[in-house]
Amino acid sequence: MKLTRRQSLHLMGTAFAAPFLSRAALAQSWPSKPIRAIVPVGAGSTIDIISRIVFEQLSQQLGQPIIMENRPGAGGTIGGAAVARAEPDGYTFLVNSSQHSATPAFYPNATYDTARDLAAVAALGSSPNVMVASPAKGFKTLRDLVTAAKAKSGGFAHGTPGVGSAAHLSAERFRLSAGFEGVHVPFRGMPEALTEVMTERLDFACSSIAPALPLIRDGKLVALAVTTPQRTPALPDVPTTLEAGYANSDYTFWTGMLLPAKTPREIVERLHQETTKALRAPGVPEKLAQQGIDPMPIAPAAFDAQIKTEIDNIIALVKAAGIKLN
Numbered sequence: 026m027k028l029t030r031r032q033s034l035h036l037m038g039t040a041f042a043a044p045f046l047s048r049a050a051l052a053q054s055w056p057s058k059p060i061r062a063i064v065p066v067g068a069g070s071t072i073d074i075i076s077r078i079v080f081e082q083l084s085q086q087l088g089q090p091i092i093m094e095n096r097p098g099a100g101g102t103i104g105g106a107a108v109a110r111a112e113p114d115g116y117t118f119l120v121n122s123s124q125h126s127a128t129p130a131f132y133p134n135a136t137y138d139t140a141r142d143l144a145a146v147a148a149l150g151s152s153p154n155v156m157v158a159s160p161a162k163g164f165k166t167l168r169d170l171v172t173a174a175k176a177k178s179g180g181f182a183h184g185t186p187g188v189g190s191a192a193h194l195s196a197e198r199f200r201l202s203a204g205f206e207g208v209h210v211p212f213r214g215m216p217e218a219l220t221e222v223m224t225e226r227l228d229f230a231c232s233s234i235a236p237a238l239p240l241i242r243d244g245k246l247v248a249l250a251v252t253t254p255q256r257t258p259a260l261p262d263v264p265t266t267l268e269a270g271y272a273n274s275d276y277t278f279w280t281g282m283l284l285p286a287k288t289p290r291e292i293v294e295r296l297h298q299e300t301t302k303a304l305r306a307p308g309v310p311e312k313l314a315q316q317g318i319d320p321m322p323i324a325p326a327a328f329d330a331q332i333k334t335e336i337d338n339i340i341a342l343v344k345a346a347g348i349k350l351n
Contacts, residue, residue: 055292056089061117062282065104067097070214071235071316075149075280076120078312082303093120100189102128102135109137113287115296119143123191123279126335130343131189140336145328146282146293147300150318153251154195154278155237155260158229159222160247167249167269170229171203180206181228184218187211188348192218194339195252195276196231197346199266202274209348222246233278234259234317252276259317279321281328297325 062080066072073095080091096104101124111117119125128139137143156167164170174181183200185192188211200207210227212218215236221227223245230237231252238259240246250266251257254275266274282300284293303309304320313320323331342348 055115055295056087058116059090059092060087060115062091062093062120063104063108063117064093064095064120065097065101066095066122068095071152071233072120072122072280074235074316075313075318078309078316079149079300079303082306082309083300086299086303100128100132100187101125102132102137105139105143106136108283108285109142111285113285113289115284115288115292117285118146118296119283120149121281121283123277123335124189125281125283126332127189127194127339129336130340140329140333142286143283144286144288144293145325145332146284147297147304147325148279148281148321148323148328149300149304150313151253151277151279151321152234152317152319153253153257153260153265154192154231154276155234155241155251155263156199156229156231156249156266157219157222157237157241157246158249159225160244161225162228162247164247164249167264167266167271170249171205174203174205174207174228177228180208182208182210182226184210184212184221184227184230186213186215186218191276191278192231192233193348194342195278196229197348198276198342199231199252199271199274201342201346202266202271219246238317252278253319257317257319258314280318293325 062076064073064076076093084091096107101121105119105128108117108119125139128135158164158170183196185196192215193209215232218230219232219236219240222230237246241248248260248263250264250269251260252266252275254265254267256265
């Protein structure tokens with residue numbers, strides 16, 4: 026049967042539109058089975074705690090369970106690689122922190138490209154790192170710490186959960202801004218490092234806020250500054266490092282979700298919208314605030330751009346600070 030010109034154009038238009046219609050239909054039907062959330066750090070970490078708070082609500086909205094799978098090791102690259110290689114169908118996503126942006130600097134031989142192989146979805150929140158010392162040190166301000174650090178032969182010792190961690194990078198960024206020598210002492214986790222600060226075996230730490238907050242409130246540590254550009258509601262009387270007069274010393278620790286880069290954008294956008302809704306659901310902001318987490322609303326494209334900027338900044342920081350790579 027010979028088709029008219031109008032019929033031919035209609036069929037061509039239908040064929041052209043079919044992939045777009047199928048992708049839209051896929052986003053509407055997604056999810057139809059349980060979802061895996063790969064967490065590249067151990068259970069009980071800040072990332073793990075935040076994720077469980079948000080995903081309980083998100084799972085209810087999506088009508089499917091979100092199964093959290095902890096895959097720690099190699100600076101988060103074990104979990105990151107698992108998601109980068111996963112089927113891009115929206116059923117496997119990564120939950121990571123700003124340490125994600127440090128991967129190219131510290132793991133240049135990782136089996137995936139941080140910016141190219143993973144697409145940002147949503148930020149679950151940000152939290153400041155807080156500069157802490159033992160009250161016995163007698164520091165009343167951040168400038169007191171810097172003055173003592175410059176006077177100490179051999180450098181001021183600070184503890185972190187490991188090379189390339191957010192605590193490590195924020196401490197080094199501040200140290201370069203303030204202009205004093207430092208000695209980095211890595212531990213298995215931040216609680217161990219904070220114990221050494223309390224006993225004065227370490228001079229200070231630039232800790233994630235969750236493990237430090239109870240110790241600050243109990244008077245076992247003194248909070249001298251936070252590293253975010255703005256003060257945090259968790260410690261409203263504590264100034265930022267920028268307020269204290271140290272330019273380019275800020276460092277934001279975020280927790281966010283990423284999907285394999287080839288995931289249909291319709292699914293990326295739907296997951297972003299549902300996550301944003303979950304973050305605003307009754308009770309969720311209060312639970313996050315108790316952990317010292319501040320809201321960080323950001324669109325997927327802007328989040329991708331932020332990560333790319335952070336990658337460049339961290340590579341430059343590693344070179345400037347002379348940090349040894351793994």
